[in-house]
Amino acid sequence: MNCRKYRACLVGVLAIALICGALLYLKYGREGETPVDGVLVERNSTWEAGTAA
Secondary structure, rough: OHHHHHHHHHHHHHHHHHHHHHHHHHHHHHOOOOOOOHHHHHHHHHHOOOOOO
């Protein structure tokens, strides 16, 4: 196998690995994140206390 074919195969394999990794991250990567309190929750709690701006 000459240098051009080897380089083309290597770039192709790396591109496929990068695309598959990105797709797997989008599918499974965000499932493990813990939810955080948002601004709306904070405003809702101050609204119920009667100190809303």
